[in-house]
Amino acid sequence: MRLIQEPSAMQQLARRWQRRGIRIAFVPTMGYLHEGHLSLIRVARRHAGPRGKVVVSIYVNPTQFGPHEDFTRYPRDLNRDLQLCRAEGVDAVFAPDDQAMYPGLSEGRYSTYVVEEKLSNLMEGASRPGHFRGVTTIVAKLFHLVLPDIAVFGAKDWQQVTIIRRMVADLNFPVRIVVAPTVREPDGLAMSSRNTYLTPEERQQATILFRAIQFARNRVRQRPTPAGQLRRAVARLVASQPSARLDYVAFFDSDTLQPVHTVQPGTHMALAVFIGKTRLIDNDRL
Ligand SMILES: Nc1ncnc2c1ncn2[C@@H]1O[C@H](COP(=O)(O)OP(=O)(O)OP(=O)(O)O)[C@@H](O)[C@H]1O
Numbered sequence: 001m002r003l004i005q006e007p008s009a010m011q012q013l014a015r016r017w018q019r020r021g022i023r024i025a026f027v028p029t030m031g032y033l034h035e036g037h038l039s040l041i042r043v044a045r046r047h048a049g050p051r052g053k054v055v056v057s058i059y060v061n062p063t064q065f066g067p068h069e070d071f072t073r074y075p076r077d078l079n080r081d082l083q084l085c086r087a088e089g090v091d092a093v094f095a096p097d098d099q100a101m102y103p104g105l106s107e108g109r110y111s112t113y114v115v116e117e118k119l120s121n122l123m124e125g126a127s128r129p130g131h132f133r134g135v136t137t138i139v140a141k142l143f144h145l146v147l148p149d150i151a152v153f154g155a156k157d158w159q160q161v162t163i164i165r166r167m168v169a170d171l172n173f174p175v176r177i178v179v180a181p182t183v184r185e186p187d188g189l190a191m192s193s194r195n196t197y198l199t200p201e202e203r204q205q206a207t208i209l210f211r212a213i214q215f216a217r218n219r220v221r222q223r224p225t226p227a228g229q230l231r232r233a234v235a236r237l238v239a240s241q242p243s244a245r246l247d248y249v250a251f252f253d254s255d256t257l258q259p260v261h262t263v264q265p266g267t268h269m270a271l272a273v274f275i276g277k278t279r280l281i282d283n284d285r286l
């Protein structure tokens with residue numbers, strides 16, 4: 001397995017593979033890998049085939065974090081991540097540093113961004129202004145460096161993958177986007193690198209995200225429910241946990257992300273909840 005840190009070296013390697021007709025499957029991550037990430041790597045390997053190459057990027061992208069978010073304390077352990085990637089048969093890990101990815105960012109000399117202008121304003125984008133500008137910019141840059149035929153994203157970040165699909169279509173990136181299902185802990189909590197922030201009491205309460213989705217699913221299977229009414233019921237359920245604070249809950253069309261008035265089976269639900277100081281997200285089709 002190769003470890004590549006220079007963007008130009010990554011691009012040269014990808015171009016060599018491309019010229020030889022080798023298929024490249026790509027998994028972008030922010031590292032601190034868990035089973036959710038590993039499931040994406042396995043999907044990438046299936047799509048690449050035995051003769052294709054699987055590339056994983058590990059990069060905590062500063063431009064998608066707000067000024068008061070957890071960029072500096074985001075968990076990092078490159079050596080552990082490399083061992084996990086090696087065990088999965090990854091061909092190359094791309095782990096650049098900030099200076100290489102955004103020359104002059106801290107001195108205000110970096111000035112080119114990729115912005116999706118509609119879907120990025122909803123849900124996560126409304127709560128985290130500028131977040132998706134950072135995501136689309138880094139993913140566009142990574143696509144130019146890794147030159148993937150396919151790229152795998154997790155359903156856990158449903159809005160993110162929907163925006164990436166839109167960017168790929170709008171800007172004609174020659175890459176196929178594949179979505180892999182959310183991997184959960186046995187009690188339903190979606191795996192996330194941020195789960196490591198939780199105290200044992202918070203960890204128990206964190207199942208409220210999954211339980212809120214199950215609650216809404218059961219409710220709409222009995223009868224279609226007005227979105228406002230269901231939102232209030234979910235807010236009450238979340239408030240039953242002393243450390244939980246609902247940031248948002250949304251009911252929308254899976255493909256367009258447009259909110260619905262009446263929630264029924266098949267409607268998509270997403271929510272963000274602070275558990276103590278840790279902000280967690282989850283979503284699923286109801
Ligand atoms: N539980 C999961 N199941 C499936 N895919 C996941 C899961 N968690 C993250 N992913 C996917 O892995 C990719 C990299 O995500 P990222 O490195 O931000 O992981 P994360 O654990 O979600 O971190 P965070 O704590 O920032 O939410 C994304 O496509 C994301 O959707």
Ligand SMILES: CC(C)(CO)[C@@H](O)C(=O)[O-]
Nearest residue numbers: 028029030061135138157
């Ligand atoms: C896609 C991504 C790696 C871009 O930094 C990040 O948003 C993530 O880990 O989901």
Ligand code: BAL
Nearest residue numbers: 030064065131157160
């Ligand atoms: N998984 C999304 C990355 C972030 O929260 O910034």
